[in-house]
Amino acid sequence: MYITPTPHNEAALGEIAKTVLMPGDPLRAKEIADAFLEDYTCVNTVRNMLAFTGTYMGKKISVMGSGMGMPSIGIYSYELFHHYDVDCIIRVGSAGGISKKVGLRDIVAVMGASTNSNYASQFHLPGTFAPIADFSLLRHAVEIAEAKGLSIQVGNILSSDVFYNDLPEDSFTWEKMGxxxxxxxxxxxxxxxxxxxxxxxxxxxxxxxxxxxxxxxxDERQTGFAEMIGLALDTAVTME
Structure with a gap:
C-alpha cells in the first residue's frame, strides 16, 4: 500500500470503503449517492472526479467516477486497489448493444472483456491475457438478478479504445465471436x-x-440504470 492522498484523490486512508461502485460520470456518482446511500460525505473533488462514502443497508460503500476510457479508469482503479486498500470495484455504466441477444434495458453482467486496447502490454506477458470478472461476484449478481426478475445477460463484451471509429462496421465483426x-x-x-x-x-x-x-x-435511462445500481449494491452488501 502506498501513501495517500494521491495526485488524483484527496481522500485520506480509511475514507474510502472496501467496496466501490464506479460509474464513468462523476455526476452520476453524485446521483447514486443521493438516491441510494445514507449519511454520505464527499471524500474527493480533485479534477471534479467526485467520490462519496456512505452506507447502504448498514454496510459502508463508496461510489466514485472513473472517467471515460481505459487510461482514466486505469489510474483511478489502480489507486483505489493499491493506495486505498479497496478489495472490490463494481463498474456500473451503459453499453451499446452489438448482439441480437441483447436489447434495450437489458443488464449485461460482464464475464469477459475483450479489447482492442494495448493496455495489457505494460504487464510484459508472453501471450494474450483474457480479462475476466471475479467469479464469486459474477455468480452472486446473476443469482440476485434472477431472484428479482431482472432481464440479465451474461457474456463477453468489447472494451474499446475508440468511440468514433473511422470504420464503424468494425464493431459488428465482434458479433461473430459472441x-x-x-x-x-x-x-x-x-x-x-x-x-x-x-x-x-x-x-x-x-x-x-x-x-x-x-x-x-x-427518462428511460434513469429507470434502467436504477435497476442496475440496485443490483450492484445488493451484490456488494450480501457478498460477506
Missing part, C-alpha cells in the same frame, strides 16, 4: 484487479443498440 455489447472501461479494470489480486465486476445497462439504432430516452 460479443454482446461495447463499452470503454471494463478490460482495464479487470486487468488492474487481476494484477492486484482484488475483485472486479462490470454491470452494464444496454442504453442503445448499434445494429438497430434504437436508444433509450433520458
Amino acid at each position: 460479443i454482446l455489447a461495447v463499452e470503454m472501461e471494463a478490460a482495464a479494470l479487470y486487468m488492474n484487479a487481476a494484477r492486484a489480486g482484488k475483485k472486479a465486476l462490470g454491470l452494464m445497462t444496454i442504453s442503445d443498440h448499434l445494429a438497430t439504432g434504437e436508444a433509450l430516452s433520458s
